[in-house]
Amino acid sequence: MFAEDLAPFFDTDTGFAQTATVGAASFPVIFDNAFQSPLGGMIESTGPVCQAKSADVSTVVQGTAITIASVSYKVREVQPDGTGVTTLILERAA
Numbered sequence: 001m002f003a004e005d006l007a008p009f010f011d012t013d014t015g016f017a018q019t020a021t022v023g024a025a026s027f028p029v030i031f032d033n034a035f036q037s038p039l040g041g042m043i044e045s046t047g048p049v050c051q052a053k054s055a056d057v058s059t060v061v062q063g064t065a066i067t068i069a070s071v072s073y074k075v076r077e078v079q080p081d082g083t084g085v086t087t088l089i090l091e092r093a094a
Contacts, residue, residue, distance in 0.1 A: 006053055006084060020050060021067045027056035029088075031068050048073060048090040057086050065093065 010017045010028040017028035029050040050068060057078070060066070064075040066088070077089035 010053060018069060020052065022057075022060060022064060025056075027052060029068060048092065050088050050090065051085050052088065054080050054084050054086045057088065060086075060088065066090065 008015055009030065012019055012028050015028075016030050018031055019026050020029040020031070029052045031048070031050045033048050048068075050066075060075055060078060062075055062077060066073050066075060072093035073090040074093050075088050076091050079087040079089065081087065
């Protein structure tokens with residue numbers, strides 16, 4: 001586990017984060033509509049992702065509904081990186 005204090009990065013007031021909601025729980029995330037290159041670079045597109053403290057998203061699994069900036073998403077993939085940060089690959093909810 002990474003020993004760095006992650007709080008400054010996930011500060012919604014003066015940091016990079018904004019608030020996400022899963023069910024009744026709210027937590028800070030760093031949100032991005034990132035560039036994606038699926039199928040080994042044969043297709044290029046953008047897609048939403050967010051990063052959160054792993055402890056905040058420990059119960060999030062594929063298919064979980066998440067709201068960021070009043071937009072509803074569904075979690076497609078959960079990618080913990082072993083440093084205390086987890087990346088959630090999202091898709092816009094229908």
